[in-house]
Amino acid sequence: MVFAEQPPNSSHSLDPTTVHTLPELAAAFDELRGIRSYTELIKAAQKLPPREGRRPALSKATLNSLVSKAESVPGPDTVITFLTVCGVHGPDQDPWLAAWERVRTRHLRRPADARRVRETDPRLLGVHASIQVEPDADDLPPYVPRDFDAELRTAITAAAGTGGMVLLSGGSSVGKTRALFETARAVLPEWWLLHPADAAGVRAFAQAPAPRTVIWLDELQRYLDQPGGLPAGLMRDLLAAGVVVLATLWPDEVTIRSAPRVSGEDDSHAEDREILKLSRIIDVPGVFSTEERRRAGQLVGDRRIQIALEHADPGVTQVLAAGPELIRRWRHGPARDCYGQAVITAALDARRVGAQEPLTVAYLTAAAPAYLTPAQRATAAPDWFAKAISYATMPVQGAASCLIPVPAEMGRIAGFLTADYLHQTARTIRRTAALPDQVWQALITHHHPQDRRRLTDNAERRGQLEHTITLYRRSAGDGDTLAAAQLAHLLVEQGRVEDLRQRAHDGDEYAATRLATFLTEQDRTEQLRQWTDDEMAVDLLVEQGQIEEAITLLRQRVGAGDTSASLRLAGLLAAHGRVEELRQRADAGDVFAAMRLADLLVDRGRLEELRQRADAGDHNAAIRLADLLVDRGREEELRQRADASDGLAAIRLADLLVEHGREEELRQRIDAGDTFATGRLADLLAAQDREDELRKLADTGDVPAAGRLARWLAEHGREEELRQRSDAGDVSAAVQLVDLLSGQNRIDDLEGEVRAGTFNAAARLAQIRRLA
Structure with missing residues (x-):
């Protein structure tokens, strides 16, 4: 294939990484073109093989615009064709395409x-520093291509298409983490990368997600375990918005969080399971x-990789990150360093039982x-301690x-984190080792505070009941209602x-609630009355089927003047068909009993x-009788009762x-003098806009009619x-007029x-001024 002759250093002397605007891109392309004419470039493009079924082409108008x-x-x-005919091929095109991408997306929000x-x-994204064997060496050795790189590249490319x-x-x-970063840098170099500090940062970004953004969630469990976590619905919304989420997670965490729910147990990983279903896991x-x-052996220029390859037991990447050396320092150091090893073990054990925040000097000491x-x-x-740290x-x-200091501010340490590799190893080595009581006390x-829930769960699983109860008490004291409920349950279980x-x-x-339930189940009703709120006691007695005891307790409260107890007693008597007691209480002037008695008589058809x-003057019975008729x-019969001055019958x-x-x-x-009929006729005339009638x-002096006329005039702005x-x-007209004026703030x-x-x-005027 023949291309126009390449001017010396035309593509090698240019730096496309400096291109950020469209004029800069055009100027760089023009410089890359060199002395090639439009005609030469067009002819060269015509000789290129088809790409994806289409033959590349250039025109004078396209080149002029370019x-x-x-x-x-x-x-x-167009860009790929132009680069090719200018003699830029394969990987050499990547920085030019990155410059084009940068210009194309310049308008998008950052x-x-x-x-x-x-x-x-x-x-800063979590890639471990490498061992250092030569002075002035880079933090990281060259990247060794991995067998799964092609699959990873395909997955990230697909995610970039639709989220x-x-x-x-x-x-x-x-x-x-290194493989994920290297692939992201190759596939999405010009995308924005957001590395949230916590789950709240992810939730905040989700309120207004920006296009062409990568969210980096190294050690995903840290985000899932934080208060509020990452709801699966939020993650779906992010992916639907075209966002790419890149994450890492340890295998045992994947297993635990993706396992099906166990029947009868709390589904604490329900949201995590849904998120993992959304993920392409490699x-x-x-x-x-x-x-x-x-492939690593071919990188002869970096001594660190050669050293790592000489170790047959640990993996290459672990040696590069000094993992085996960390273990030796923790477990096999000199006897004089026993204090440092003890501090490391205390930190590892704390993390093993749920302490994820930086461990303080006070705890370690x-x-x-x-x-x-x-x-x-x-x-x-x-x-x-100073020597141990x-x-x-x-x-x-x-x-x-082994321990990583976390800064609070310049010159001051907030606490210490454990190296991940060491933590993962310790979880296996010390999996069955019980924490000393002194360590639990130090943790408590x-x-x-953000670690308390995890510490509590671990203490309970490990049978540390006293420590569990203490932790539950602290959480309940801070307003955690779930902890209060779990504490109550645990105290009952322990008697x-x-x-x-x-x-x-x-x-x-x-x-x-738990106390009342326990006492009721134990048939300790007298203690229930002494120790609990009366209303709660009634609820629990009814729930346990001890109706007579509940009624007795309510009678006592009614006798003490508790009006709300009268209502509850009437309802309970009616629910259990205690007609005679209802009748006695109604006849004695208990309005609640009268209401429930009337309802009960209707339900039983005792007309x-x-x-x-x-007829004896029971207002509630008269209401229910009129409705029933x-x-x-x-x-x-309804008319007869209305004619006999039964006002409720007249209304109905x-x-x-x-x-x-x-x-x-x-x-x-x-x-015939039925005033209730007058009011209903006025309503009918108003509803039909029969103004004159x-x-x-109203002009006859009928008060209900006058009131309805006034409302009608106000509704029509008259x-x-x-x-x-x-x-x-x-x-009535005065009232409606004042309401109209005040509603308009006049x-x-x-x-x-x-x-x-x-x-x-x-x-009304005083009320408006008071509110103002």
């Missing part, structure tokens, strides 16, 4: 605290394959002696240290009724008794006539007529009504 006008960003095929993937320091999550699963220091082996070792012999404790020098934090081979006294009673007495509702009680179509009869459109009969009842009815009727002494007009002496105007 290297001169800089009016629009060219397409990717997330706060984000950097371009290519500009990000891998050490997706890619997760590398592997042990500590097996190279998963496993990273713990050791290099034969082919990977061969209190816990480390538990791992020393009596003789070692007795002969410790005054500065034993120095030993634990000293970098091994210029790379990692000096733990970070610690007095502790439960004291918590109930101090206002813990969960303790009170005659209901009628007798209504309507429901059963007993209109004649008027309602019935309106409902069936029997206006003439309604008017006949009005003529409504006004005529302010002037309202004012006229108000001036004529119509109180202060001046309201003041005028006050001066005119309009009813209620002064009170």
